[in-house]
Amino acid sequence: MEHRLRAILLERGRDWIGIDINSDWIQFQPTRKDVRGDLTLMVFPFAKALQCPPAVAATKLGEHLQREIDSIEDFEVVQGFLNLVFSPQYWLSALDEVCSNPHFGFSKPNSKPRVMVEYASPNTNKPLHLGHLRNIFLGYSVAELKKADGYQVVKTQVINDRGIHICKSMLAWQRFSPLQPNGERETPLNSGIKGDKLVGKYYVEFEKHLQQELKEVISRWNSGDFSNTSSASLAKFQELSGAKEGKDEKAQAAIDDKIKELAKSETEILRAAQDMLVRWEGRDPETYLLWSTMNGWVYQGFDVTYQRMGVDFDKLYYESDTFLLGKDQVMDGLARGVFFQKPDGSVWIDLSEDGLDEKLVLRADGTAVYMTQDIGTAIERFKDYSDLSGIVYTVGNEQDYHFKVLFLILEKLGYAWAKNCYHLSYGMVDLPTGKMKSREGTVVDADDLMEEIVVAATAMTQERGQIAELSEEERTRLYENIGMGGLKYYLLKVDPKKRMMFNPEESIDLNGNTGPFIQYTHARINSLLRKAGEFDSHEPLIIEEEETRLIKVLHVFPNFISEASQTYSPAVLANYLYELTKEYNSFYQQCPILNESNQGLKASRILISRSVANVLRRGLLILGISAPERM
RNA sequence: GGUCGUGUGGCCUAAUGGAUAAGGCAUCGGACUUCGGAUCCGAGGGUUGCAGGUUCGAGUCCUGUCACGAUCGCCA
Numbered sequence: 001m002e003h004r005l006r007a008i009l010l011e012r013g014r015d016w017i018g019i020d021i022n023s024d025w026i027q028f029q030p031t032r033k034d035v036r037g038d039l040t041l042m043v044f045p046f047a048k049a050l051q052c053p054p055a056v057a058a059t060k061l062g063e064h065l066q067r068e069i070d071s072i073e074d075f076e077v078v079q080g081f082l083n084l085v086f087s088p089q090y091w092l093s094a095l096d097e098v099c100s101n102p103h104f105g106f107s108k109p110n111s112k113p114r115v116m117v118e119y120a121s122p123n124t125n126k127p128l129h130l131g132h133l134r135n136i137f138l139g140y141s142v143a144e145l146k147k148a149d150g151y152q153v154v155k156t157q158v159i160n161d162r163g164i165h166i167c168k169s170m171l172a173w174q175r176f177s178p179l180q181p182n183g184e185r186e187t188p189l190n191s192g193i194k195g196d197k198l199v200g201k202y203y204v205e206f207e208k209h210l211q212q213e214l215k216e217v218i219s220r221w222n223s224g225d226f227s228n229t230s231s232a233s234l235a236k237f238q239e240l241s242g243a244k245e246g247k248d249e250k251a252q253a254a255i256d257d258k259i260k261e262l263a264k265s266e267t268e269i270l271r272a273a274q275d276m277l278v279r280w281e282g283r284d285p286e287t288y289l290l291w292s293t294m295n296g297w298v299y300q301g302f303d304v305t306y307q308r309m310g311v312d313f314d315k316l317y318y319e320s321d322t323f324l325l326g327k328d329q330v331m332d333g334l335a336r337g338v339f340f341q342k343p344d345g346s347v348w349i350d351l352s353e354d355g356l357d358e359k360l361v362l363r364a365d366g367t368a369v370y371m372t373q374d375i376g377t378a379i380e381r382f383k384d385y386s387d388l389s390g391i392v393y394t395v396g397n398e399q400d401y402h403f404k405v406l407f408l409i410l411e412k413l414g415y416a417w418a419k420n421c422y423h424l425s426y427g428m429v430d431l432p433t434g435k436m437k438s439r440e441g442t443v444v445d446a447d448d449l450m451e452e453i454v455v456a457a458t459a460m461t462q463e464r465g466q467i468a469e470l471s472e473e474e475r476t477r478l479y480e481n482i483g484m485g486g487l488k489y490y491l492l493k494v495d496p497k498k499r500m501m502f503n504p505e506e507s508i509d510l511n512g513n514t515g516p517f518i519q520y521t522h523a524r525i526n527s528l529l530r531k532a533g534e535f536d537s538h539e540p541l542i543i544e545e546e547e548t549r550l551i552k553v554l555h556v557f558p559n560f561i562s563e564a565s566q567t568y569s570p571a572v573l574a575n576y577l578y579e580l581t582k583e584y585n586s587f588y589q590q591c592p593i594l595n596e597s598n599q600g601l602k603a604s605r606i607l608i609s610r611s612v613a614n615v616l617r618r619g620l621l622i623l624g625i626s627a628p629e630r631m
Numbered sequence: 632g633g634u635c636g637u638g639u640g641g642c643c644u645a646a647u648g649g650a651u652a653a654g655g656c657a658u659c660g661g662a663c664u665u666c667g668g669a670u671c672c673g674a675g676g677g678u679u680g681c682a683g684g685u686u687c688g689a690g691u692c693c694u695g696u697c698a699c700g701a702u703c704g705c706c707a
Contacts (some may be wrong), residue, residue, distance in 0.1 A: 032650065042649065044687060054687085080687080081650065123707085160707070319707090346705060355634080363705045370707050398701055400635060427637085428700080464669055482669095494644065498637070499700065506643075510669055512655040513644075520669045527667060563647085575645065575654095582654085589662090589671040596666095631669080 001039065001071070001086075002028050008068060009061075016064045017050060017057070025049070030552070036076055037083025038552065044080045054080035091548050092541055094555045095604065099611045105557040105618070107150030113389035114152040115420075116381060117143040120311075121158045121395065124298040125169040125203040127196045128305050128446040130429050130502060131396070134491045137624060138426055139394035140311040141492060141570040144622045146392075149565035154385060157313045158377070161295050162320040167276040169199050170290050171269070172206035188297050194447070196301030199294055206269070213267040214260060221263070233266050308450055310484065310624055315384075317377065323368055326376025329413065330362045338412050349409055359405050374406050375413075382417060390420025392568065397425040397497065424568050427499035429491075444502070450484065456508040457483030457516070465631050466527075478628055482516050485625040489515030492623055493574040513578050515625055518616060521581045522627040524588075525613040532594055532606050541607070542600035546591050550608050553583050557615050561622075570623055577619045584612045 006026050013021030025045035031037035043061065047054040055077050062075035062082050071090035076083045098104050119139020122128060128136075143155045177186040188195040220226075226234050240259050244252050264270055279287040306312070330347055333339045339347050339361060347362035361371050368376075382388050393403060403423035410418035431444065458479040461467065467475055490507045494500050510516040543551065557576070564572035593609060596602040617627040 027647085027649085029647075029649075035650080040650090044649080048687075079650065121707095163707070165707085344705090357634095357703075360705060365705080367705085369705065373707090396701095397636070399707095401702055402707095404635085425636090460669075466667065498644090501643075503643080506656070509656075514655090514669090516669065520667085524667050524670085531666065571645095578654085585670060586672090588666085592666070594666045630667095 001090075004069070005039075005041075005065065008065070012064070012068070017046065017060060019049060021046075022049075030556070031083050035078060035083060036085060038086045039084045041082040041084065042080065043082050047080065058082040088543055088548070091543055091551050092604075095541070095543070095547075095551050095607060095611070098551070098554045098557075099607050099614075102614075104611075105561050105615065106148045107562075109147070109150065110152050111150040112152070114154065114385060114387050115146055115390050115392060116154040116156055116385065116388055117146065117392045117394065118156045118158060119143075119394035120313075121160060122302060123160045123165065124196075124295050125165050125199055127194075127200045128302065130431075130444040130446065130449060133309070133446050133449070133487070134426060134429050134500075135394055135396070136306075136309060136311055137488050137491050138424065138496055138570065139392075140309075141488075141623050142392060142394070142424060142568050144624065145561070145565045145568075145570060145573065148561050148618075148622055151565075152387075154314045154388075155312065156315045156317060156381075158317045158322075159299075159319065161318050162280070162323060164273060164277050165203070166291065166295075167273045167280065168206040169203040170287075170294055171273050171276055172202040172209070173199070173294065174290070176205050176209070177202065188300065194301045194304065195297030195299070196305070197447075198301075199298050206273070209269055210264070210267060213269055214263050217263040217266050218259065221259075229266055233262055236262055305446055305450075308447075308480075308484070310626075317381075319373070322377045322380065323373050324376075325380055326368055326372040326374070327362065327366070329375050329379060330372055333361075333409075333413050338409075349405075349412070351405065351408060354408060356401075356405060356408070359409075361409070371402070371406065371409070374402075375409060378406070378410060378421070379415070382415075388417070390417060390422065392422045392424050394424045394426070397427055399423075400425055422568065424496065426496040429500055429502050431502055432504075450487065452504075453487050453508055454480055454483035457486060457510075460510055460516075461631060467630065470630065478631055481626045481628050482510075482519060482631060485515035485519055485620070486510060487515075488623060488625050489518070489574060492570045493578075495571050496569060515620075516631075518577055518581045518620060519625070519627055519631060521585055522613055522616045522620070523629060523631040525584070525609050525616075526629045528593060528609055529606070529613065535603070535606055537599040537603035539600040539603065541604040542598065543604050544601070546587055547601075547604055547608060550583055550587055550612065553580050554608070554611050554615060557619070573619055573622060577616060577623075580612060580615060584609075 005028070006023070009021050009026055010023060013019070022045075027042040027045075029040050029042070031040045041058075041061065043054050043058040046057040046061065050057055058077040058080065062077060062084070065084065066072045066075055071086050072084050073087040074085040076085070117139055119142075120128075120132060120136045122132065140155070143153045147153050173185065179185060180190060184190060186193075186198065188198055191198065193201070221229070221237055229237075237259065240255055240262070244255050247255070276287060280291060330339060333349075334341060334347055339349050341347050342364075344364040345366070346360060346364040348358050348360055350358050352358070359371065360369060361375070363369060378391065381391060395403065400423065403425075407418050407421050407423075410421065461475075461479055461482055465478075467478065470478065486509075487507060491500075493513065510520075557580075560573055560576040564570060564576075587608075591605060593602065593605045596605060613627075620627045
């Protein structure tokens, strides 16, 4: 309708008001609920151009539009706003459009280019936590949004499976895991511990031992014992402790931290881990076997978590495969003058013209840094998928700078697709008790949280749900759907880029703006539709004001899908679904549906109910939330 | 210090530069002998951090300022 109005205004403008209409002037918005009308045209720009009061311009435009377009039944002018009133016929045809198309709101599948969505970049020595949940639900949902919007989507995950941190877990496991009578060490199988948790446990174990040894080294140094200390460290220590003289407490503490860093390099356990990394990079068979075995445990653990989360991936990338990529690109870029080399051999890019600093892209010893790898991986992906048009990276906002630089570098290397790469940056999830810190044990574990929330949903559903007809298995699935629905909705309803507070009590709450609230409404409509059976009226449909209000909300579903997709924001969709739910509940409360005696009205109310249920179900699915038929 | 992000009732969240800033939680008061009360209706609660500017019109854009956070590694 807006398109049509716009076209007519542009075409007939000169005839109607004497001057050509600039398309920028034409701004529509839905009419406020408290005034009469369906669509509002802002007339301030017209009034300005015509040098007349807004109301005069509005009246003139309104009269012409009403004469020209049948669907416009009436119009009202309030200040600078022209409120157009559409005819019932218009809304009836809108209703028909909504319910006759099972894919209403979605674009034609695969009608748009292929995009890759990366989410979840887990570390193999840390179990997934609350932060990952936001990341993964967000990425999954954006992928689904893009699909609904007609894109072809590849969901991918990068696994950080190499580096010194992995060696720490491996080493600690070798040294500290209890030896079984049969000579085995602790495994997920013989201990019953989930694989990722087991490996994570040894990572923590390593840190404990490291801290212990650190204390010993420092106290030795303080007592003047420098055996087993390199001369470089000794000199540095003497310099640092000398610098403490006469400083205030804060400065002394800062120096103590530096001493701690220094002492780390003198611990046996960290050296052993570093040795192990060297052996791994040299493909030492024993180390490699241990590495792949322990990573295997982690993946099995992750799979369990991902399954419960209800997410999946089309393609996996492992850093152990990709960490060498990118060097060729850097050398190539160096030859082409995109990068420059410092005397020590390290390679940099100068981004000062773009308001950024110089950034290292290759170490002096020729090894890759994070950036090198990301350059290589991006290019590799476009080779893997020849029709790929862009990549969405779901990564926390602490890496805003990194991605800004990455995209800039790719652009300077001459890749046109760089402008289609998007960093889906999201804010940190805080706890009421403060920041999550793994060292202080204040991390909320993903598995624990999901379990807790499903338990809460179970209790609530057993108390209030209508589940008598469900089998035990169906009930279990239902509790899961409600709990996970609540959790996902809670994390997705806020603007991704906003930092958010995770309030455990609130997240379990099922009233107000929550997932279960929407699920409940959906289930209730389904109950209604079951009772309606195959009701089929031959009377013409009738709609009144209450119906029209709902049709209006239903009718804009496509706009929200497209806006949410373009802004990479599931929150936009979540808020729309909530709005629709509230509107329907209000309608439900005040209008009889099955008990309505007027057959035409009854028929339209049933149709509307069915359409609302459909939109809710398909919308929730994009958020990764399933909509139960009963609950 | 530089750069980026965020400041909206007690708490949390919303608002393509448009009308009287919209909801949720919490608080208080109401509504089924009718389709599922995990519902609905109502009340109180705000000069959108602060100060300027642009505009017919600013929570939104610009400048300054304050607060909080992130980032500024040959870590990933």
